[in-house]
Amino acid sequence: MTSQTDSLLKVRNLKTTFHSKGRTLRAVDGISFDVRAGEVLGLVGESGSGKSITLRSIIGLTRDYGSVEGNVYWKGEDLLARTDKQLQSVRGSQISMIFQEPMTSLNPLLSIGLQIEENLKAHTELDKRARKARAIELLDMVGIPSASSRLSDFPHQFSGGMRQRVMIAISLASNPEMLLADEPTTALDVTIQDQILQLLLSLAKNLNMAIVLVTHDLGVVAQTCDRVAVMYAGRLVETGSVRDVLKRPQHPYTLGLLKSVPENIPPAHHSFRFPARHQHWTHCRRAALSLPAASGRKMCVLVPNPR
Amino acid sequence: MTFEAPVLAVEGLHLHFPLKRTLFDAIQRKEKRIVKALNGVSLEVKRGETLGIVGESGCGKSTLARCLARLYEADKGTIRYDGQEVAAKDAGALREYNRKVQMMFQDPYSSLNPRMTVRQVLTEALRVHNMRPAEQIKTRIAELLDLVRLPQDAADKLPFEFSGGQRQRIAIARALSVEPEVLVADELVSALDVSVQAQVVNLLLELQEKLGLTILFVAHDLRLVRHVSHRVAVIYLGSIVEIGDSEQLFNAPRHPYSKALLAAAPSLDPDKRHTRPSISGELPSPLNIPRGCAFHARCSHASARCQNQIPRLRALDELGKVACHHAHTPMNAENSNI
Amino acid sequence: MTQFETLQTTQPKRKLPPRVKALLRPGFLLGFFILSGSIILAVFPAAFAPYDPNAFDFMAIQQAPSWVHPFGTDNLGRDTLSRVIWAYSVDMQIAFFATFFAMVIGIIVGSLVAYHGGFADVIFGRIVDVTITFPFLVLVIAVVAVLGPGLTNMYVAVTLVQWVYYARLTRAEIMTQMTSDYASAGRVMGYSSGRIIFRHLLPNAMTPLITFWMTDMALAILLGSSLGYLGLGAQPPQAEWGVLIAEGRNFITTAWWMSLMPGIAIVVTRLGFSLVGDSLADVLRPRGAS
Numbered sequence: 001m002t003s004q005t006d007s008l009l010k011v012r013n014l015k016t017t018f019h020s021k022g023r024t025l026r027a028v029d030g031i032s033f034d035v036r037a038g039e040v041l042g043l044v045g046e047s048g049s050g051k052s053i054t055l056r057s058i059i060g061l062t063r064d065y066g067s068v069e070g071n072v073y074w075k076g077e078d079l080l081a082r083t084d085k086q087l088q089s090v091r092g093s094q095i096s097m098i099f100q101e102p103m104t105s106l107n108p109l110l111s112i113g114l115q116i117e118e119n120l121k122a123h124t125e126l127d128k129r130a131r132k133a134r135a136i137e138l139l140d141m142v143g144i145p146s147a148s149s150r151l152s153d154f155p156h157q158f159s160g161g162m163r164q165r166v167m168i169a170i171s172l173a174s175n176p177e178m179l180l181a182d183e184p185t186t187a188l189d190v191t192i193q194d195q196i197l198q199l200l201l202s203l204a205k206n207l208n209m210a211i212v213l214v215t216h217d218l219g220v221v222a223q224t225c226d227r228v229a230v231m232y233a234g235r236l237v238e239t240g241s242v243r244d245v246l247k248r249p250q251h252p253y254t255l256g257l258l259k260s261v262p263e264n265i266p267p268a269h270h271s272f273r274f275p276a277r278h279q280h281w282t283h284c285r286r287a288a289l290s291l292p293a294a295s296g297r298k299m300c301v302l303v304p305n306p307r
Numbered sequence: 308m309t310f311e312a313p314v315l316a317v318e319g320l321h322l323h324f325p326l327k328r329t330l331f332d333a334i335q336r337k338e339k340r341i342v343k344a345l346n347g348v349s350l351e352v353k354r355g356e357t358l359g360i361v362g363e364s365g366c367g368k369s370t371l372a373r374c375l376a377r378l379y380e381a382d383k384g385t386i387r388y389d390g391q392e393v394a395a396k397d398a399g400a401l402r403e404y405n406r407k408v409q410m411m412f413q414d415p416y417s418s419l420n421p422r423m424t425v426r427q428v429l430t431e432a433l434r435v436h437n438m439r440p441a442e443q444i445k446t447r448i449a450e451l452l453d454l455v456r457l458p459q460d461a462a463d464k465l466p467f468e469f470s471g472g473q474r475q476r477i478a479i480a481r482a483l484s485v486e487p488e489v490l491v492a493d494e495l496v497s498a499l500d501v502s503v504q505a506q507v508v509n510l511l512l513e514l515q516e517k518l519g520l521t522i523l524f525v526a527h528d529l530r531l532v533r534h535v536s537h538r539v540a541v542i543y544l545g546s547i548v549e550i551g552d553s554e555q556l557f558n559a560p561r562h563p564y565s566k567a568l569l570a571a572a573p574s575l576d577p578d579k580r581h582t583r584p585s586i587s588g589e590l591p592s593p594l595n596i597p598r599g600c601a602f603h604a605r606c607s608h609a610s611a612r613c614q615n616q617i618p619r620l621r622a623l624d625e626l627g628k629v630a631c632h633h634a635h636t637p638m639n640a641e642n643s644n645i
Numbered sequence: 646m647t648q649f650e651t652l653q654t655t656q657p658k659r660k661l662p663p664r665v666k667a668l669l670r671p672g673f674l675l676g677f678f679i680l681s682g683s684i685i686l687a688v689f690p691a692a693f694a695p696y697d698p699n700a701f702d703f704m705a706i707q708q709a710p711s712w713v714h715p716f717g718t719d720n721l722g723r724d725t726l727s728r729v730i731w732a733y734s735v736d737m738q739i740a741f742f743a744t745f746f747a748m749v750i751g752i753i754v755g756s757l758v759a760y761h762g763g764f765a766d767v768i769f770g771r772i773v774d775v776t777i778t779f780p781f782l783v784l785v786i787a788v789v790a791v792l793g794p795g796l797t798n799m800y801v802a803v804t805l806v807q808w809v810y811y812a813r814l815t816r817a818e819i820m821t822q823m824t825s826d827y828a829s830a831g832r833v834m835g836y837s838s839g840r841i842i843f844r845h846l847l848p849n850a851m852t853p854l855i856t857f858w859m860t861d862m863a864l865a866i867l868l869g870s871s872l873g874y875l876g877l878g879a880q881p882p883q884a885e886w887g888v889l890i891a892e893g894r895n896f897i898t899t900a901w902w903m904s905l906m907p908g909i910a911i912v913v914t915r916l917g918f919s920l921v922g923d924s925l926a927d928v929l930r931p932r933g934a935s
Contacts, residue, residue: 046500046501046502047500159589161589162589189363189364189527189590190363190527190529190568190571190572190573191363191567191568191571191584191585191586191590192363192589193571193573194570194571194573194584194585194586195584195586195587197573198582198583198584216500216501217573218501218575219530219572219573219574219575220573222573222574222575222576222577222580223573223574223577223580223581242577243577243578246575246576246577247576247577256502257501257502258575259505260501260502260504260505261501261530261575262505262530262531262533262534
C-alpha cells in the first residue's frame with residue numbers, strides 16, 4: 001500500500017499558515033500523502049477542513065497569502081523549494097488545476113477557442129493550424145457537441161456543465177500528468193455531475209493521468225476515487241483505499257461523516273436520526289490527532305493501530 | 308397517522324416570466340422571450356405528511372415553493388387551502404393563509420435581517436399576527452428557542468454571531484412563531500455541511516411530529532429527500548413528471564427521468580459504480596421548452612408520439628402518478644425498446 | 646496542542662469592537678474636530694468673531710493680515726475673520742437645508758419605487774434620465790432664475806433637483822436588499838409593505854445614503870458659495886463664503902486675503918464632512934459584514 005517507488009507526488013508534513021491582522025491560522029497542519037501515476041485520490045472533508053488549501057499549497061497558489069512549510073516532491077523534486085518562476089514549468093503544464101466555478105476561471109472576453117490555443121501555445125510546440133486542430137480534438141474529447149463550431153463561442157454561451165468541460169479541455173492542453181480538481185462538480189446538478197465525473201474517470205484511465213479530487217461529498221468519492229484521505233481541522237484523520245475507508249471506517253470522524261449522509265436505507269418515518277456528532281468527540285478535542293508520514297491507517301487515539 | 312383531506316391542493320399552476328426586451332431586440336423584431344417556469348403543476352399535500360419536491364436547478368421547484376408561499380402570483384391555476392380557494396381579493400383570508408403557510412429559505416446568510424436580534428425578529432412576528440398578548444411574548448420567545456434547541460442567551464444576539472446551522476434554526480423558530488400548519492422548506496439545508504444538515508433535518512422532523520406540521524421539502528439532494536419524505540414529486544422543466552409514495556418511487560421509478568436522476572446520484576457504495584453517465588445531454592432552457600414530452604430529446608424510450616403529444620400525469624396505481632406515454636411498460640427492464 | 650487550541654489560542658485576548666475602532670481613527674477624529682468646530686462657530690458666531698462683521702472701518706481698508714486683523718480687512722474695512730466666522734452660520738445652514746429635504750423625499754420616493762416597481766418605476770427612470778443629463782448647476786440656476794434669488798429659493802431649487810439623486814441611490818440599495826431572503830421572509834410572514842420597506846430594507850440600505858449625505862453637504866456648501874458668488878444665493882451684505890470670494894474678486898492682486906480666507910474655510914469644512922462620511926460608512930455597516 002505504501003510503496004513510494006512509483007509515487008508521482010509525495011507530500012510530506014505540509015503546513016500552511018495564514019497571518020491576518022495579528023492572528024495566525026494554521027489551515028493545513030502537517031499533512032503527508034502520496035499520489036501515484038494514474039491514481040484518483042479523494043481529499044474529503046467539511047468546509048474549513050483545509051482540503052482546498054492543501055490542494056492550492058501543492059502548486060504554490062497560497063504562497064502570496066500565507067507561509068507554506070514541509071515538502072512537496074514532484075517526481076522526486078521539491079516544488080516548495082522552487083521559486084515562482086521555476087514553478088511555472090510544472091504548474092499548468094505537468095500539473096493542471098480545475099475549480100468549482102469555471103466561469104470565474106475563464107476569461108469572459110475571449111472566445112474559448114482562443115483560451116485553449118493560448119494554453120497550447122504556452123505548453124506545446126504546435127503551429128497555428130495544429131493548435132486549432134488540437135483545440136477541436138480537446139473539446140471533442142471532453143464531450144462538447146459540434147466542437148469545431150463552438151470554438152468561437154464565449155464562456156457565457158455555455159451552460160455550467162459545459163463550462164466545466166471547457167475548463168477540463170483547457171487543463172488537458174498541456175498533457176498534464178496530474179490534475180488537481182477543487183470541487184469540480186459542487187456547483188452542478190446531479191445528472192451533470194455524473195457526466196463530468198465519468199468524463200474525468202475516463203480521461204484518467206485513457207491518458208494515465210493522476211487526479212486529486214477535493215470534495216465534500218462522500219458519494220462522489222465512492223464513485224470516482226481509488227484512494228481517499230479524510231481531512232478534519234487541517235489534518236488527515238484517515239487514509240486508505242476507498243473500499244476500506246467507506247466500508248470499514250476506523251476513525252470516529254469518518255464514521256460520523258458517513259452516518260451523516262442519508263444513504264439508501266429506507267427511512268423509518270419520523271424516527272430516523274442521523275448521529276450528528278459521534279460520542280467520542282470530547283476525547284478528540286483533547287487528544288492530538290496525528291498521522292505519521294505515509295503510515296498505514298492510524299488516525300485516532302481511540303482506535304488501536306492496525307499494525 | 309391518518310392522511311385524509313388534502314390541506315393544500317394545487318391545480319394547473321402556470322407561471323411565466325417575460326424577459327425584458329431591449330430596444331435593440333425590438334428593432335430586430337425578436338420575439339418576446341418568456342421563461343416558462345411552471346407549466347401546469349397540480350398536486351395535493353395531505354395533512355401531516357412530508358412531500359419532497361426534487362429536480363435539477365432551473366426546473367421550477369423553487370418557483371413552485373415561492374408560489375405556494377405567495378411570493379409569486381401564479382398566472383393561471385388555483386391554490387386551495389383546506390378546500391377553500393385562496394383568491395387575491397380576500398385580504399383577510401390571504402393574511403390567514405400567509406400565517407398558516409410559512410417558508411424557510413436556502414441561504415442562511417441572507418434570510419435574517421442583519422440588524423435585528425433574534426428577540427426582535429420573533430417579537431415582530433408575534434406582534435404583527437397578535438399571537439400572544441404583550442406580557443407573554445417573553446415567555447413565548449423562550450419556548451420557541453427551546454423548541455429549536457437554541458440556548459436562551461441566543462435571544463439578544465445578532466445574526467452574525469451564529470453559524471449557518473444556527474441561523475437556519477432561527478429561521479425555523481421565526482416560521483413557527485406564527486403557529487403555521489404548513490412549512491415550505493426551500494433547500495433549507497443545502498448550504499450547510501453534512502453533519503450540520505443532519506442536525507437541522509432531525510430537528511425539523513422532530514418538530515413535525517410534535518406539532519403535527521405538513522412539510523413541503525424542496526431539495527436537489529435525493530438522498531436527503533428520500534429520508535424525510537412520505538411522498539415525492541419529481542419536476543422537470545416546470546411540470547411534475549412523477550409523483551408518488553417515496554419508497555415506491557425510489558425503489559422503482561417509473562418515469563425515465565426519475566430513473567436517470569436516481570441513477571446519477573452518487574452512491575456511497577464503491578462497489579456500485581456505473582461506468583456510463585445515467586443520462587446524456589443537458590436540461591433544455593426554460594425559455595424554449597421542447598414540444599411534446601419535454602424530456603423526449605434525452606429519453607432512450609422516446610417515440611414519435613413523445614415528440615408531439617404532451618403526456619398527462621396519470622395514476623398507474625394507488626401509489627403514484629406518472630406523466631409518460633410509455634409508463635405502463637416496465638422501466639426496470641433495460642432492454643425495453645419501444 | 647489540540648486541534649481546537651491551534652485554531653483559537655491565536656486570537657488576541659481583548660479587542661476593541663470594530664465600530665469603536667473606526668471612531669478612533671485619526672481621519673475621523675480630525676473630521677469630527679473640524680465638523681464640531683464648524684457647528685459651534687455656526688451656532689455662536691458672536692462669541693468668536695472679534696469684530697462686528699458689518700462694521701465699516703475706513704481707517705483700516707484692505708489691511709493685510711496682522712495681529713489686529715488676523716485675516717486682514719476688506720475694501721470697506723470690515724474684518725475678514727469676523728465675516729468668515731459669521732458666514733459659518735449661513736453656510737452650515739445651506740449644508741443642512743439644501744440637502745436634508747432632498748434626502749427625505751428621495752429616500753421615500755426611491756424606496757416606494759424600488760419596492761412596488763411597475764409603471765411608477767418606469768416614470769421614475771425617465772425622470773432620472775432627464776435630470777442627470779443636465780449639468781446639475783445649470784438646472785439649479787435655471788430654477789433659481791425662475792423663482793428669484795435668495796437663500797430660501799435656493800433651498801427649493803436644490804431640493805427640486807437633488808432628490809432625484811437620493812432617490813436613485815435609495816432605489817438601487819433597496820433593490821439590492823430585496824434580493825435578500827429576509828425581505829422575502831417578511832412577505833411570507835404577512836408583513837405590510839410599509840413595515841418591510843421602512844423597518845427591514847431601509848435600515849440596511851442607509852449606510853451608503855448617510856455617506857452620500859455627508860459628501861452632499863460638502864458639495865452643497867460649494868454650491869451655495871457658487872450661487873452666492875453668482876449673486877443668486879445669499880445676498881450682500883450678508884456674510885457668506887461665496888459672497889465674500891465674489892467681493893474679493895476685483896482685488897485679488899492687491900488684497901488676496903479677501904478671497905483666499907473664505908476659500909480656505911470652504912476647503913476645511915468640506916474636508917471635515919468627507920472625513921466623517923468615510924468613517925461613518927464603517928461605523929454604520931451591520932456587524933459581521935466586512
